[in-house]
Amino acid sequence: MNPNRRDAIKTTGAFATLISLGVITQSQAQAAVDNAAFQAKNLDDALKALGGTPATNDQVTIVSPDIAENGAVVPVGAVSNLPKTTDIYFVVEKNPSPLSCAFEIPEGSVADVQTRLKMGQSTNVYAIVKADGKLYSAVKETKVTLGGCGG
Structure with a gap:
């Protein structure tokens, strides 16, 4: 399995769990995922x-x-x-x-x-x-x- 794919699956699962438990909202989870694009350096x-x-x-x-x-x-x-x-x-x-x-x-x-x-x-x-x-x-x-x- 591709390491990037594995990381994406782990991250998605973690955010889905936090959303379902009411710890964070869907908007907060989306903002955290989108943050990766803002971290790009080129x-x-x-x-x-x-x-x-x-x-x-x-x-x-x-x-x-x-x-x-x-x-x-x-x-x-x-x-x-x-x-x-x-x-x-x-x-x-x-x-x-x-x-x-x-x-x-x-x-x-x-x-x-x-x-x-x-x-x-x-x-x-x-x-x-x-x-x-x-x-x-x-x-x-x-x-x-x-x-x-x-x-």
């Missing part, structure tokens, strides 16, 4: 934790400035026109922890989110969308001139 590991390499799709749009004057507060947004969009993630390629945030999109909602990210340096920003169980993405390069994660 782009490939972050994508792997989210479910693999996403396909580019013109139905996913990312809004990020060409030049961010302050890397500590970079406004970004994403829109998905794909049906059955359930999640939107922002990944900043050269950040120490690339996965910056995750949004869960309730069924029947418009998949349009905005936030502010901290960026340590000029890099690509990815909007990764999970729709109908598959991953799709859009990417935009943003140049940082001041501040951010690294300074």
